[in-house]
Amino acid sequence: xxxxxxxxxxxxxxxxxxxxxxxxxxxxxxxxxxxxxxxxxxxxxxxxxxxxxxxxxxxxxxxxxxxxxxxxxxxxxxxxxxxxxxxxxxxxxxxxxxxxxxxxxxxxxxxxxxxxxxxxxxxxxxxxxxxxxxxxxxxxxxxxxxxxxxxxxxxxxxxxxxxxxxxxxxxxxxxxxxxxxxxxxxxxxxxxxxxxxxxxxxxxxxxxxxx
Amino acid sequence: xxxxxxxxxxxxxxxxxxxxxxxxxxxxxxxxxxxxxxxxxxxxxxxxxxxxxxxxxxxxxxxxxxxxxxxxxxxxxxxxxxxxxxxxxxxxxxxxxxxxxxxxxxxxxxxxxxxxxxxxxxxxxxxxxxxxxxxxxxxxxxxxxxxxxxxxxxxxxxxxxxxxxxxxxxxxxxxxxxxxxxxxxxxxxxxxxxxxxxxxxxxxxxxxxxx
DNA sequence: TCCAGATGAATGAACGCTCATTCATAGTTT
DNA sequence: AAACTATGAATGAGCGTTCATTCATCTGGA
Numbered sequence: 304x305x306x307x308x309x310x311x312x313x314x315x316x317x318x319x320x321x322x323x324x325x326x327x328x329x330x331x332x333x334x335x336x337x338x339x340x341x342x343x344x345x346x347x348x349x350x351x352x353x354x355x356x357x358x359x360x361x362x363x364x365x366x367x368x369x370x371x372x373x374x375x376x377x378x379x380x381x382x383x384x385x386x387x388x389x390x391x392x393x394x395x396x397x398x399x400x401x402x403x404x405x406x407x408x409x410x411x412x413x414x415x416x417x418x419x420x421x422x423x424x425x426x427x428x429x430x431x432x433x434x435x436x437x438x439x440x441x442x443x444x445x446x447x448x449x450x451x452x453x454x455x456x457x458x459x460x461x462x463x464x465x466x467x468x469x470x471x472x473x474x475x476x477x478x479x480x481x482x483x484x485x486x487x488x489x490x491x492x493x494x495x496x497x498x499x500x501x502x503x504x505x506x507x508x509x510x511x512x513x514x
Numbered sequence: 515x516x517x518x519x520x521x522x523x524x525x526x527x528x529x530x531x532x533x534x535x536x537x538x539x540x541x542x543x544x545x546x547x548x549x550x551x552x553x554x555x556x557x558x559x560x561x562x563x564x565x566x567x568x569x570x571x572x573x574x575x576x577x578x579x580x581x582x583x584x585x586x587x588x589x590x591x592x593x594x595x596x597x598x599x600x601x602x603x604x605x606x607x608x609x610x611x612x613x614x615x616x617x618x619x620x621x622x623x624x625x626x627x628x629x630x631x632x633x634x635x636x637x638x639x640x641x642x643x644x645x646x647x648x649x650x651x652x653x654x655x656x657x658x659x660x661x662x663x664x665x666x667x668x669x670x671x672x673x674x675x676x677x678x679x680x681x682x683x684x685x686x687x688x689x690x691x692x693x694x695x696x697x698x699x700x701x702x703x704x705x706x707x708x709x710x711x712x713x714x715x716x717x718x719x720x721x722x723x724x725x
Numbered sequence: 726t727c728c729a730g731a732t733g734a735a736t737g738a739a740c741g742c743t744c745a746t747t748c749a750t751a752g753t754t755t
Numbered sequence: 756a757a758a759c760t761a762t763g764a765a766t767g768a769g770c771g772t773t774c775a776t777t778c779a780t781c782t783g784g785a
Contacts, residue, residue, distance in 0.1 A: 335634040423546040474681025502713030
């Protein structure tokens with residue numbers, strides 16, 4: 304099944320494509336998407352201005368490609384790692400870990416994914432209907448499975464729980480991006496999961512707390 | 515103390531300022547911040563192009579003003595409503611309710627606050643250091659107070675809990691904004707709080723879940 | 726009451742600059 | 756010698772901002 308093996312040799316064309324994508328990440332992260340000039344992306348990729356348009360349909364399509372390319376790799380990895388797991392709780396842990404690891408290791412990419420790709424409603428909808436939707440759907444499946452098996456509460460709406468989990472992780476990454484002295488992003492994995500699993504109110508007070 | 519009473523009569527200048535701010539919200543929400551033209555904001559405010567610059571220092575400052583103005587009103591209301599409350603749990607409920615109500619009632623404003631103001635790292639830092647920081651600090655205080663009083667778990671980092679709560683609410687609003695048929699935003703208030711308070715894992719499984 | 730002069734808020738046409746994109750040309754491979 | 760790929764200078768539309776000018780309102784002297 305050639306094409307699905309991510310470790311195979313790249314064709315020259317694929318190689319240059321990747322090189323441009325990487326350059327775009329660096330430049331978009333450094334200057335911001337709107338301030339960034341295509342000329343600078345070309346320069347960073349060591350390629351002529353016009354060449355960009357032989358690989359991408361324009362600036363916006365380049366940004367979209369950065370996003371989808373990154374998420375595709377991430378989703379593949381996620382699926383692969385989850386194959387060996389049955390426990391939804393363990394799956395959720397892995398998902399959060401991979402999410403934090405992937406972004407924690409590449410700050411420029413994180414910046415582009417978290418901030419630059421969210422510049423308009425129109426663009427965000429585009430993302431939601433693409434790879435991001437696939438990712439959220441994966442998360443939703445885990446939550447649903449956990450509820451079916453009884454390891455997650457059944458009395459919270461599945462979609463809402465998905466939303467809370469994603470929102471929490473997403474905001475954590477945002478704060479890490481905005482921090483003046485960002486530490487290791489993955490250090491929060493444990494505490495974050497603890498809070499998501501157990502909530503903020505001790506069990507003995509649960510009756511009066513909600514509602 | 516004239517000037518702090520939000521219900522007093524507006525001077526002509528204040529009135530026109532508000533009119534421009536409202537127009538900016540509508541136009542930024544409709545076209546997106548970057549696509550929006552100052553000319554169109556002026557048109558929507560029923561004012562000449564140049565007039566905008568008698569009230570604001572430029573396009574970016576106008577966007578910032580929209581944000582700060584909205585948050586200032588929100589924070590004032592929040593402080594006022596919280597004065598009568600002692601219980602941190604109740605305070606948190608009020609905070610989430612007001613947050614969802616304020617945005618749920620004004621979709622254009624929500625759009626601008628959630629999406630258009632987050633177009634760059636630089637701008638987001640500006641927000642964080644201003645009114646948004648004040649808001650987060652308020653939330654952080656509530657969490658801390660709850661932990662001191664024992665109504666919130668002490669074994670979760672205060673800042674992280676603040677982050678999770680804000681992230682969850684924020685993402686909920688985002689999904690509402692992106693939805694094709696958005697319902698009433700406030701309907702999620704109860705379930706959201708329940709999940710934040712109690713977590714996703716039933717109490718009896720807490721031992722093995724975290725970590 | 727009337728008017729001359731002063732004030733500054735408001736106007737909107739025009740400016741000037743910034744890029745995303747194009748395409749005629751050049752190079753490279755088969 | 757075709758076919759494919761790359762180049763980068765030139766283009767021109769788009770738009771934030773400016774500023775010379777207008778005009779409604781106010782002031783105070785007669």
